[in-house]
Amino acid sequence: MQALGGTSPVLYQSGKYRFARRRKSCVKPFRNALHQFAYQTVRWVGWAREYYDKKRSQGKSHHEAVRALANIWVRIIFAIWKTNKPYNERGFLAARAKHTQAA
Numbered sequence: 001m002q003a004l005g006g007t008s009p010v011l012y013q014s015g016k017y018r019f020a021r022r023r024k025s026c027v028k029p030f031r032n033a034l035h036q037f038a039y040q041t042v043r044w045v046g047w048a049r050e051y052y053d054k055k056r057s058q059g060k061s062h063h064e065a066v067r068a069l070a071n072i073w074v075r076i077i078f079a080i081w082k083t084n085k086p087y088n089e090r091g092f093l094a095a096r097a098k099h100t101q102a103a
Contacts, residue, residue: 035063038070047093 012018041048048069055065080087 034070034074035066038066038073041073042066042069045089047089047096 038048042052043049051072052065052069055068056062060068076087076092
C-alpha cells in the first residue's frame, strides 16, 4: 500500500553515492490525497505535529516530512482495514510508546 500511495522511498545508488527519493511509479491521485491528508493532520493531531517537527529538525524538507507522516498514516489505515476496528488514538500512542521503549 505504501508503494501504491507513493509514500515509501526509493533507494538510488551508484558507485560512491546513495540516496533516497520519492517514488514516481504510483497512483498519483492516491499519493496526492495521502499528502494532503497527512498535511492536514499536522494542524489537528498532536502526535502528527510532533512527528512533523521532529523530521523538520532532522533536516528533512517539508515534503519529505509530510511523506514520512503519510507513511505512518498508511500503516494505521492498513491496520484498521485488516483488523476491522476503528482508529483509537490512545491505543496508537500507547503502542508507539511501548515500541519506543523497546528500541
